[in-house]
Amino acid sequence: MDNQYNEILNKAINYRRDFHRYPETGWLEFRTTSIIAKELSRLGYEILLGKEIIDEKSVMGRPLETVIKENIIRAINERADEEILKKMDCLTGVVGILDTKNPGPTVAFRFDIDALELEEPEDENHKPYKYGFSSRHKGVMHACGHDGHAAMGLVFAEYLSKAKEELKGKVVLIFQPAExxxxGAKAMVKKGVVDDVDYFFAMHIGFGSTKDIGLVAKSKGFFATKKLDVTFKGKSSHAAAYPHLGKNALLAASNAVINxxxxxxxxxxxxxxxxxxxHAGTSRNIIPDKAIMQMxxxxxxxxxxxxxxxxxxxIIAGSSKMYETEYEIVEAGSAICADGSDELIPLLIEVGRExxxxxxxxxxxxxxxxxxxYFIKRVQEKGGKAIYSQILCPITAPHHNNYFDFDEKALLYGVLINLKITKKLLK
Known part of the structure; x- marks a missing residue:
């Protein structure tokens, strides 16, 4: 590996391990957003934040205001830039734009930045713990590689800025919250973040674990999905003296789960x-008056x-009626089906071979x-081409498992793949 490759890899590893130490879940990525925005600004990118890139009416599954405020304070204590935080309007994510001022196409890259609600193990067999960069936020960790995606995006941004004079057109770097x-994506698409994009690329680390680094040009077979938060509201009562006066929300929810x-x-x-x-109930001798279900x-x-x-x-309505409770269903997230543009497959394969x-x-x-x-479909609707790729690499456990980790060499190739894509499209 030559000196420049070593330099790229070391920078990416440093960013990745920093993001891994301070993981933040969806819509709470205040420290992460601040660090990315500050670095992009230093590199000469135009920075868009907050309401400039997020359509507030389309935000789903946003935490309570009290939780948001607590996480902003924590981010400040962990070296987040307060001026950048003010510009974010309590909305995370950042878009960086590199405009060469020369006529040409617009190429966009998506990097997701959020973590998961998982407890990271304190185990010497788990590399982040062994080498001192495991999560410092209890109950939250990066277990899907998004720390790596954010790191790849930042190092890619740096080396792309150095090549600006060689290029024509624009590059849009989308650091997406709440994947x-x-x-997160729907709210960015509704704001028009990719409306002028000619080529869109998204990439994920780690799927298809192998003995070495590999590349899948096109991921397909995406499931459409909806995330639902369900609340059952009943009536509390003494479980022994007056059980007939209670309306058991826990039983309503449990019946719903089985069915x-x-x-x-x-x-x-x-x-x-x-x-x-x-989640349901408050005490063993009280009929539960509330049950909360996430599905x-x-x-x-x-x-x-x-x-x-x-x-x-x-089923939810029937279970609620059976136990004489009330219920509420809130859509907390969604994704649609989309099929990437086959026309971009040869480009990815060519880059992989090089x-x-x-x-x-x-x-x-x-x-x-x-x-x-959402990004893929919107770009295609506007006449552009879009694709979602995978960097294959060895992983220690499945995604969303608290022992998940990946071969950090994948970070180097993520940066190099994106650089080669950009230079081929914008030369």
Missing amino acids: EGVR LHAIPPHSEGQTRINVGVL EIRGENDNLVEYMKNCAER LNLPDIRVDSNMNGSDDAT
């Missing part, structure tokens, strides 16, 4: 459902998601969801 729970997981499969394609969270539904196409949603709503990657694949099924599909 987990598919909450939700029994929704029949559909002949038109694959579907998924998962109730991931259920998701997915389908191979948008019609299947509607089928699942209609079934879920019917980098001598040992494992290059034309396409691969995602079997999951990512709200980058």
Whole structure:
């Protein structure tokens, strides 16, 4: 590996490990956004923040104001730039624009930046703990590689700025908040962030674990999905003296959970459902008056998601009626189906070959969801081309597992792939 490659890799590792130490969940990425925005500004990028890039009416699953304020204070204590925080209007994410001032196409790259609600293990077999960069935020960790995506984006931005004189057109770097729970992209698309984009690229680290670094040119098979927050409201009462006066929200929710997981499969394609969270009750001798449930539904196409949603709503309503409770359903996130542009596959394969990657694949099924599909579909609707790729690399555990980690060498190739793509399209 030559000196420049070592330099790129070391810079990316330093950023990645810093982001890993200070993980932030969706719509709370205040420190992360501040650091990215400050660095992009230093590199000469035009910076867009807050309401400039987020349509507030389209924001889904936003935390309570009290939680937002607490996380802003924490970000300040962890070296976030207060002037940048003020410009964010309590909305995370940042867009950096490099305009060469020479006529040419506009190329956009998406990097997601949020973490997950998982407890990172204190185990010497887990590299982040062993080498001292594990999460300092209890119950939150990067377990999907977004720390790596943010790091790749920043180092890519630096080396791209050095090549500005060689290029024509514009480069738009989208550091997206709240990908987990598919909450952030829709609000950015509604604000018009990619309306003028000719080429759009998104990339994810780690899928298809291999012995070395590889590349999937096009990810396909994205599930459409909806994330639903359900609240059952009943009536509390003494569990022994007056059980007949209570309306048991926990029983209503539990009945719903069992039946939700029994929704029949559909002949038109694959579907998924998962109730991931259920909180209810205050004491063993009180009839629970409130139950909160967080769930998701997915389908191979948008019609299947509607089928699942209609079934879920019917089951929730029936369970609530059975136990004489009230209920409320709030859509806390969503993603649509989209198919990347096949015309960009040869470009990705050419780049992979130039980098001598040992494992290059034309396409691969995602079997999951990512709200980058909103960007992909919008760019295509406007006449542009868009694609979602994967960097294959060894991983220590599946994504969304608290022992997840990836081979950091993937960061180098993420930067190099994006640089080569840009130079080929904007030369």
